[in-house]
Amino acid sequence: MRPDDANVAGNVHGGTILKMIEEAGAIISTRHCNSQNGERCVAALARVERTDFLSPMCIGEVAHVSAEITYTSKHSVEVQVNVMSENILTGTKKLTNKATLWYVPLSLKNVDKVLEVPPVVYSRHEQEEEGRKRYEAQKLERMETKWRNGDIVQPVLNPEPNTVSYSQSSLIHLVGPSDCTLHGFVHGGVTMKLMDEVAGIVAARHCKTNIVTASVDAINFHDKIRKGCVITISGRMTFTSNKSMEIEVLVDADPVVDNSQKRYRAASAFFTYVSLSQEGKSLPVPQLVPETEDEKKRFEEGKGRYLQMKAKRQGRTEPQP
Amino acid sequence: MRPDDANVAGNVHGGTILKMIEEAGAIISTRHCNSQNGERCVAALARVERTDFLSPMCIGEVAHVSAEITYTSKHSVEVQVNVMSENILTGTKKLTNKATLWYVPLSLKNVDKVLEVPPVVYSRHEQEEEGRKRYEAQKLERMETKWRNGDIVQPVLNPEPNTVSYSQSSLIHLVGPSDCTLHGFVHGGVTMKLMDEVAGIVAARHCKTNIVTASVDAINFHDKIRKGCVITISGRMTFTSNKSMEIEVLVDADPVVDNSQKRYRAASAFFTYVSLSQEGKSLPVPQLVPETEDEKKRFEEGKGRYLQMKAKRQGRTEPQP
Amino acid sequence: MRPDDANVAGNVHGGTILKMIEEAGAIISTRHCNSQNGERCVAALARVERTDFLSPMCIGEVAHVSAEITYTSKHSVEVQVNVMSENILTGTKKLTNKATLWYVPLSLKNVDKVLEVPPVVYSRHEQEEEGRKRYEAQKLERMETKWRNGDIVQPVLNPEPNTVSYSQSSLIHLVGPSDCTLHGFVHGGVTMKLMDEVAGIVAARHCKTNIVTASVDAINFHDKIRKGCVITISGRMTFTSNKSMEIEVLVDADPVVDNSQKRYRAASAFFTYVSLSQEGKSLPVPQLVPETEDEKKRFEEGKGRYLQMKAKRQGRTEPQP
Numbered sequence: 011m012r013p014d015d016a017n018v019a020g021n022v023h024g025g026t027i028l029k030m031i032e033e034a035g036a037i038i039s040t041r042h043c044n045s046q047n048g049e050r051c052v053a054a055l056a057r058v059e060r061t062d063f064l065s066p067m068c069i070g071e072v073a074h075v076s077a078e079i080t081y082t083s084k085h086s087v088e089v090q091v092n093v094m095s096e097n098i099l100t101g102t103k104k105l106t107n108k109a110t111l112w113y114v115p116l117s118l119k120n121v122d123k124v125l126e127v128p129p130v131v132y133s134r135h136e137q138e139e140e141g142r143k144r145y146e147a148q149k150l151e152r153m154e155t156k157w158r159n160g161d162i163v164q165p166v167l168n169p170e171p172n173t174v175s176y177s178q179s180s181l182i183h184l185v186g187p188s189d190c191t192l193h194g195f196v197h198g199g200v201t202m203k204l205m206d207e208v209a210g211i212v213a214a215r216h217c218k219t220n221i222v223t224a225s226v227d228a229i230n231f232h233d234k235i236r237k238g239c240v241i242t243i244s245g246r247m248t249f250t251s252n253k254s255m256e257i258e259v260l261v262d263a264d265p266v267v268d269n270s271q272k273r274y275r276a277a278s279a280f281f282t283y284v285s286l287s288q289e290g291k292s293l294p295v296p297q298l299v300p301e302t303e304d305e306k307k308r309f310e311e312g313k314g315r316y317l318q319m320k321a322k323r324q325g326r327t328e329p330q331p
Numbered sequence: 332m333r334p335d336d337a338n339v340a341g342n343v344h345g346g347t348i349l350k351m352i353e354e355a356g357a358i359i360s361t362r363h364c365n366s367q368n369g370e371r372c373v374a375a376l377a378r379v380e381r382t383d384f385l386s387p388m389c390i391g392e393v394a395h396v397s398a399e400i401t402y403t404s405k406h407s408v409e410v411q412v413n414v415m416s417e418n419i420l421t422g423t424k425k426l427t428n429k430a431t432l433w434y435v436p437l438s439l440k441n442v443d444k445v446l447e448v449p450p451v452v453y454s455r456h457e458q459e460e461e462g463r464k465r466y467e468a469q470k471l472e473r474m475e476t477k478w479r480n481g482d483i484v485q486p487v488l489n490p491e492p493n494t495v496s497y498s499q500s501s502l503i504h505l506v507g508p509s510d511c512t513l514h515g516f517v518h519g520g521v522t523m524k525l526m527d528e529v530a531g532i533v534a535a536r537h538c539k540t541n542i543v544t545a546s547v548d549a550i551n552f553h554d555k556i557r558k559g560c561v562i563t564i565s566g567r568m569t570f571t572s573n574k575s576m577e578i579e580v581l582v583d584a585d586p587v588v589d590n591s592q593k594r595y596r597a598a599s600a601f602f603t604y605v606s607l608s609q610e611g612k613s614l615p616v617p618q619l620v621p622e623t624e625d626e627k628k629r630f631e632e633g634k635g636r637y638l639q640m641k642a643k644r645q646g647r648t649e650p651q652p
Numbered sequence: 653m654r655p656d657d658a659n660v661a662g663n664v665h666g667g668t669i670l671k672m673i674e675e676a677g678a679i680i681s682t683r684h685c686n687s688q689n690g691e692r693c694v695a696a697l698a699r700v701e702r703t704d705f706l707s708p709m710c711i712g713e714v715a716h717v718s719a720e721i722t723y724t725s726k727h728s729v730e731v732q733v734n735v736m737s738e739n740i741l742t743g744t745k746k747l748t749n750k751a752t753l754w755y756v757p758l759s760l761k762n763v764d765k766v767l768e769v770p771p772v773v774y775s776r777h778e779q780e781e782e783g784r785k786r787y788e789a790q791k792l793e794r795m796e797t798k799w800r801n802g803d804i805v806q807p808v809l810n811p812e813p814n815t816v817s818y819s820q821s822s823l824i825h826l827v828g829p830s831d832c833t834l835h836g837f838v839h840g841g842v843t844m845k846l847m848d849e850v851a852g853i854v855a856a857r858h859c860k861t862n863i864v865t866a867s868v869d870a871i872n873f874h875d876k877i878r879k880g881c882v883i884t885i886s887g888r889m890t891f892t893s894n895k896s897m898e899i900e901v902l903v904d905a906d907p908v909v910d911n912s913q914k915r916y917r918a919a920s921a922f923f924t925y926v927s928l929s930q931e932g933k934s935l936p937v938p939q940l941v942p943e944t945e946d947e948k949k950r951f952e953e954g955k956g957r958y959l960q961m962k963a964k965r966q967g968r969t970e971p972q973p
Contacts, residue, residue, distance in 0.1 A: 044909050182358065218422070492743075507830060561679050
């Protein structure tokens with residue numbers, strides 16, 4: 011991990027880690043989908059399940075990324091990726107991330123055509139059944155997020171501190187050759203890195219301290235972003251608990267040189283950030299003041315997600331019967 | 332702004348800012364030129380007007396770049412770009428740059444063909460007239476800079492400190508895919524970043540202190556640089572005042588794999604640098620010692636530009652009648 | 653040199669320097685091979701001779717890279733590259749590297765076809781004869797390294813400190829557009845930078861201190877790496893002397909989307925690293941404990957190379973008859 015991978019306090023950006031995770035996922039799923047004779051293809055990221063950042067990574071540490079295919083449906087591949095940080099001077103290793111990603115194989119001749127996935131071989135029979143349940147659950151959830159697509163982040167003049175308008179931020183990026191796969195669309199990992207960058211700016215503006223990514227909610231990639239697009243990544247704070255902030259990030263793609271195609275929503279997700287003191291202890295977060303009806307509605311929804319996740323975590327730490 | 336965007340003292344390179352300005356200009360002018368049905372095109376940078384770096388930007392700050400189309404002629408677009416720096420921890424915002432750029436739309440089918448620009452709609456009638464005056468003025472100035480094209484920076488053995496030969500510098504760069512637009516020529520912003528890099532090395536060699544870009548004179552892009560070229564960027568000091576240095580930067584392109592085409596001058600400009608103490612105060616600059624007749628001539632010309640600019644600045648701060 | 657070019661102690665990575673050397677070599681040899689009318693070509697790196705890192709380079713210094721063609725055979729070009737570091741604040745210049753590289757010209761129409769090289773003009777007659785000897789010697793050595801190709805670095809569970817298994821490391825990289833020439837294969841310099849990165853991780857894991865590249869043994873590029881490949885770079889320690897470590901690095905390419913082609917060995921080399929104290933003094937290195945028969949054999953071979961090089965160096969410093 012190099013200086014450019016990290017913030018001023020030396021903590022590696024969550025987006026850098028997400029980018030590495032996606033690169034590993036893209037390699038293993040592209041390799042799997044081409045493992046049988048047939049039409050050549052490239053795997054495109056469709057969804058990342060909710061993922062927690064379990065411990066911070068620092069400049070100078072070595073990141074270990076390992077990936078495994080855990081389920082295949084007819085047209086999609088589920089990949090499990092683990093990230094470990096290693097301090098090569100002390101030898102200490104820590105698990106920093108576990109992530110689950112879904113890919114679909116697109117034909118190299120026509121990237122709008124989805125190909126079939128060769129079935130993976132399971133070591134235990136139940137693995138297939140468990141995988142199918144995860145597949146159905148994510149399919150359902152993808153449907154539900156579609157309604158959010160029309161929403162847009164609008165700038166507001168002279169907003170008050172601690173309001174949503176005060177910290178909301180947008181970033182515009184012209185897609186270049188190094189953002190893209192060899193087949194002309196943007197790597198999912200590049201998009202996630204930009205999403206984390208915007209979420210980090212929103213969080214820093216809100217609490218004016220050193221902030222780090224704590225978790226990312228499921229990210230759905232509604233559509234490919236092709237080269238030649240301008241992408242707008244917008245972030246706004248939706249909810250704060252005592253020690254965490256939830257930021258919604260929306261990604262819109264705008265084909266500049268091709269006005270036959272309209273601007274479209276390419277991805278969206280919720281990022282959770284925490285604020286850290288100079289000693290790395292988590293700090294209280296200034297409470298968000300939702301103003302409009304929409305902001306209040308989003309705050310309640312965020313609170314719902316927060317309480318649900320808290321309950322899940324507590325459930326996990328209780329003794330098993 | 333990340334560590335790699337800045338020098339060792341934490342000041343963001345002028346070249347990094349110029350690159351962002353150009354990216355914004357390229358997006359807005361490409362979008363405008365494709366706003367009517369007709370042949371698809373991409374906007375190529377033709378000229379950047381003189382621009383001042385009003386206040387330094389630092390690592391960790393967020394840069395806000397906003398662009399607006401202010402005039403269109405038959406074949407060119409004028410874009411006004413403003414850059415603000417924001418310290419997201421304190422909330423302080425500062426205007427760091429105002430720049431004016433000229434673009435021409437090139438056909439995607441044939442990048443040597445210039446297309447027509449859809450006219451912009453002005454909110455006040457006088458805007459068109461004022462724009463036309465700026466258009467005519469820059470056209471005249473572009474003509475005048477053509478004569479400089481034959482000039483070359485030659486290395487000198489064992490030069491004395493404070494001479495032109497002592498600090499002059501050249502940088503060679505092989506144009507790669509990530510330097511280029513999707514249509515095979517180098518982004519104007521990439522060229523400007525390299526120009527600033529060379530100018531900064533010349534300035535640091537001359538005064539051996541922390542130096543920052545104070546302003547850039549008009550940059551004319553005489554010709555596109557295509558991929559597969561090697562570019563040579565040369566810088567030499569032309570003039571020093573008590574507290575500033577003027578450096579001329581010349582960009583030459585050399586098509587390595589295509590010897591039907593000769594080496595040609597692609598761009599040229601004057602950069603002004605100042606020297607800063609560790610507390611950020613401006614320091615006196617060692618006086619340049621011009622030796623040859625050419626160097627003395629360039630020194631006098633630089634002095635002329637310096638005095639003219641000083642007079643302009645003083646004129647601006649005086650009360651209006 | 654920027655923060656991202658260097659390790660945490662501020663020493664520029666050997667790999668960054670190797671990448672610059674190769675860029676200079678590629679420019680000069682491509683230019684030479686296209687200097688006559690005929691089929692257009694691009695020069696591909698075939699071999700780098702053993703090179704020493706004579707003095708460390710630091711962040712903020714300017715690197716000067718100069719290249720010269722010293723010999724041409726029918727199908728290959730020998731380039732001599734020198735690297736100087738310049739502290740632009742103090743004006744101090746130091747020779748940091750001298751390297752010899754061999755290139756072959758590949759047709760732009762068909763990168764599997766090797767073209768003929770226009771002969772270089774020698775200023776002294778003996779230069780041609782000396783060059784031919786170097787050409788024959790490297791040809792012989794290239795042959796000898798072929799046998800190593802089948803070897804693979806296997807991970808071991810819970811290895812003991814100071815063993816080969818403890819510090820061995822692998823890095824997987826998906827080849828992207830910015831790693832490649834415009835003709836679709838990976839720059840030799842990009843491969844060397846990744847090789848040095850892996851060797852550095854092996855060295856740091858073994859001795860847990862600040863480490864720097866001291867020298868690189870001849871690197872042979874057995875085959876081009878095309879875009880769309882995944883490359884695996886593996887490093888393992890082979891030998892330690894009192895104050896140095898030798899690390900073998902193997903590069904394998906795996907064409908992911910094209911399963912007609914098998915995984916192949918693309919390059920291999922030995923890197924020598926030294927361990928430095930905070931004051932930049934060289935430190936004793938923990939002795940490597942070879943366990944398997946293969947490891948013991950490689951240790952003895954490494955010792956042979958070490959003693960041979962030591963003898964050569966002492967020979968050079970003795971008074972000439």
